[in-house]
Amino acid sequence: MAIQPVLRLGNPKLREVAEKYPVSEIGDTNFFALLEDLKDTLQHQGGIGLAATQIGVSQRVAIIDIPGGPTRYGDLDTMPLTVFVNPEIEILDPEVAGYWEGCLSVPGLRGYVERPQHIMVRYLDETATPQALELTGFPATVFQHEFDHLDGRLYIDHIIDNSLLSFEEEFEQFIAPGLQAPQE
């Protein structure tokens, strides 16, 4: 186990544009150490996505793991643990939908963000094999949240109505009791 501290809002490293991961180094010891750190930290935090930039590694690697079961995050689409190296994004349909997002780097807050809901993601997996993944709905939002981290952006940058930014306790009290917004 190698749980790493998650950088929080205000740390300038969260605002860096991460470097592409050297393809020739995918699969080496450092690469798998980074993956272990990401997985252990995500599991420890109970989140559904984590970018390397959030643990202070300015390289374009992120993981997403959206567990099944209606009890955790409501009736949302799931995604098995997926490793994205040097991902690229193509918007297939610009029509947006909104979700209440949370971020491990912005603890204690929820914010309503609208994003395109139909995207194509091209990336290398943990064996450096090129992959293409079409995402719709909630997983498309989650991927864009992680992709933003690799470019130094946070979900709060996308909030267009600041009345839709809330502490978790007030979110539960006033906005959507019982709705568990995931942490990414």
Ligand code: NI
């Ligand atoms: Ni985040």
